[in-house]
Every structure is written in C-alpha cells, then in structure tokens.
Amino acid sequence: MSRQQTQRLASVLITLTAVLVFVPVIVVIVYLIWQGIGAISWEFLTQPPRNGMTEGGIMPAILGTLVLTMGTALVSMPFSIATAIYLAEYAGDNRLTRTIRMAIVNLAGIPSIVYGLFGLGAFVLAAGFGTSILAGSLTLGIMTMPVVISTAEEAINSVPQQFRTVSLSLGASKWQTIWHQVLPHALPGIITGMILGLSRAAGETAPILFTVAAFYIPTLPTSIFDQTMALPYHLYVIATQVPGMPLRVQYGTALVLLLITLTMTLIATAVRTAVRRRRDW
C-alpha cells in the first residue's frame, strides 16, 4: 500500500471513529426529548406528586434541586475564589503551593460516592446536622471546589500583567490592585467556572443519597436542617424503586433534569465565548 493510500485510509477510519463518538451524543439527546417532551406540562412542573408518585408533578424535586444548587454556590464560591486568588497572585514556587495543587488534583479525582460517604460521616453524623439541606450543600460544595478553583485561577491568570504593573506603579497596594483591577476583569471567567461547577452539582445523585435526599416529602423545606427531594435522586427512585411507574413520567423527569443542567452548561459556555470575543487585550 502506498503512503498516499495509507493517508486516505487513515483519514476515512479516523472520520468514521469520530462519527461513532459524536453521533450517539446527538441520538441520546434527541431520543430523550422525543420520549420526554409529552410528559412536560404546566401541571408536571408546578404540582407535587400524587397517587404514589405515578401522577401529578415533580415540583418539590425541582425546587429541592434549585435550593441545593444555591446552597452549593454559597459553600463553594467564597472558598474556591479565595483559593484561586491565593494560587494566582500570592503562591510562591514552594512546597506549600505544590501540596495545595496536589490536593486540588486529588479532590477532583475523588469519586462522587466517596464524597457522599464523607458527607455522611462528617456533616450528618459527626457535626450533627442530620440528613439536611445543610449537610447536602456542604458535601456538594466541597465536591465542586476543584472545578471552580481551576477555572477561576485560569481567569485570574489571563488578566494581563501590565494591568497589575500600572496599578502598582500608581501607588495602589497589592490587594487594592487585585480587588480593583484584576478581579473585575477576571469576573466573567470566574462566573463561567462557577456555573459549570454548579451544573455538575445539580445533576449529582451519589453525594446526596445519604446526606439530604428524601424519597417523598409532600411539603417544601422550611429550614436548612430539613430534608428535601431532589431531581436526580427522584429520577433514580421512580426508575428503580416504584413499581408501575409510567415510563412517560420517568422520561419527563429525566428530560427536566437534563434541561436544567444543559441550560447551565450552555449559559457558562456562552458567557465564555462572549467574553473572549469582546476582550480587547
């Protein structure tokens, strides 16, 4: 076989393999929309489940997921952004910095179910929060830290060095420079990372299994020490634990969850693209 033939064969094989990767993604999304769209109605989105969860809607689960996502943001945001500022602006090339980076890499690799175990041992039992929104938010918040830290650090690093030099030379202190010059320019990037981290938290099931998620609660939570229903866990429950569950409702629930997380992902990527286009440095 001549090398031109090899070239042609390789191109064809590579393209075919790429088709194998990308087409199933489209098929999955289209299939889920096709199967689930029929279940989605105003009632489905705004009513609690009725009749052994086989009728009515999924409102408490949607609301629970939104509450948990907000709790996650409150836990994760301050810690992650402060850590990112430390790494980007203060950290020297020393052992401490390397250890912190190593810790973040490891946090990113820990399986979500292990975060669930940690949340159970640390927040539910040792801290005495019980299975509650607080325990769940803390667990999810810690889990999202690596993603938020690394995107925030990247955003801070992408602010040109001249901005800092000019600010410092005008007599501003290091912190004034960070606060008034660096962070405003890094903000869109930081927000992108935050939304990406939250979209992942919103879709997670394993970390909330033992820390917050409830099988069925007709009322809405009133305090951070209450349990709550949540969409991912609800989908797991109705798919596997409730006999006679109409498939339509299952697909509808899966579609609502997918739409929530995808909307967040798309917003994050849109913010990023818009910022890159507008950036004039």
Add this chain to the structure above:
Amino acid sequence: MDTAQAPPESLPNRRIGERIIEGIILVAGISTIIIVALIFLFLLKEGINAFLDIPLRELFGDRWYPIDGIYGLMPLLVGTTLVTIGAVIIAVPLGLVAAIYLGELAPQWLREILKPLIEILAGIPSIVLGFLGWVALAPLIQNAGADTGLTAFTGSLLLAYMSLPTIISISEDALYAVPKEYRDGSLALGATQWQTTWRVVLPAARSGLVIAVMLGIGRVIGETMGVLLVTGNAANMPPLGPGMLFNPVRTMTATIAAEMGEVAQGSLHYSVLFGIGLILFLITFVVNWLAARLVGVSGARTKVGGQV
C-alpha cells in the same frame, strides 16, 4: 510578594485590613489540603473496623453475603475491574481518535460544532445516562442475544461515553501543545499528513495522552449511578472466560450506593462500606498522583475536572 511600595498617604489600619484579607486567602488555600486530609480521616475512622475485625483472608474472599455476615470483597473488586477494563477498551481508542480528528483533521467550522457537543456530553448527569442505559440500552443488548441486558458490558459501554469528554479534552490539549514547527518540518520533508500525525505529533504528545487516559480511568472507577442502574448488581464471581463481560456484576461504588441506606450506623456492614470507600479513595489518589507526577502538577492543573 511583599515589596511594600506603600504610598505615602496609606494609613496603617488599611495595611492591617489587607493583612487580614491576605491571611484569610492563605487559609482558604491551605483548606484544600485540610479537606483532603479530613476526607481520608473520616473514611478511616468509620471504615477501620472492617480491616481490624474481619481477617484479611475473609475480607478478600469471594463471597459477598452481608445478610449472613460474610463480607468478601473479591466479587466487587472483580466487578469494578471488569467494567473498567471494558470501558477502557472502548473509550481509549474512541477518545484518542476523536481528539486526533478534532485537532488535526476536522475543518474549523465542524470543530466549532463538535467541541460544544463534548461539553454537552460532559454536562449530562450520570443518572440520566444511567436511566437511558436502563430503559433503552439494556433491552437492545438483550435483544442482541445476551441472557440479560444488565451486564458488565452494558456498564462498560455507558462508562466509556461518560469518560470520553475527559479523555478527548485532555488529549486534544496535548496535541494542541505540540509546536506547529514539528508538523511543518515533517510535511516539508515530504511526509503525508497521516505520517506526520503518527510519527511526529503523537510521540511528541505522548505524556499528555497518557494522562488523558489515566484521568479517564479514574473517572470510570469512581462512577456510581450509571453502573448501579445497568450492571445488574449481582455480587457474584462471574465465571472465568471470554463471556465474563456479558454477566451481571456489581461494582464497589454501586455496592456503597445500594446498601448504605439500609445499614445500622456503627455496624460491621457499615464499616465495610466505608472501607470500600477508603479503597476507592486510595485507588483514585494513586491514579491522580501518578498522572500529576508525569507532567508535574502544573500541567495537570488547568485540566482538573476534565471538562473545563
């Protein structure tokens, strides 16, 4: 860092305020180390009894019957290993080739469509993919002639696609980092594009590709809800042989998820489940540590979490 170009009008208490803020920022940075240590300590505290109270021989035995107080982890280890190997066999070639396609072959307009598609795949919650595997993929596999659709293979297929975003995005970065001069030089010497990719670009990107694969494996080992739904959850030793992949299995992660809800706190069963968590923690720790060692931590840094 403390070059102290304090302007003349700066007030002493502003300096103190800034010192406090900078102190808080340092503490936040150190907190990441403390959190990793705390996770390890809590897993150890709740799980240590499993390793102290059960003779190691029994703990790594081949029967998992918690109801009878028999906690042999071997079926779960085998389950995780089988599913992981299957997923790696599917995902590594697909992921690397897709990265080559995106980086070297695809026209610009197509790349701008396909790259968001990867982010979308990364953004699909694992429970949603697991659900689809359970209601749609498993029946397909059963119709194809397997005894049941809920097998290690079904799990491997699902996990392969879940790990693709990690593998593709990190490999693509590795390919992108290969200097353009390498390609130009090779092409100028008369090599075809494929020869350039195969003999020049891929070897130059090797360490990044290895990391992509390792982090992909880490993602596969730790995945929970997908495998819980589609692998059939039978904690048996599958009969040795080529048909192994087409038996129902149960992974370590799925065991924790399925059983933790029903055990009494402080019981031996509870400790064993935490012990499994500890093993998972250590496995992923080693995988990530090795991956970071290969490039130096700074290289792996920007790709924490895979899809960013």
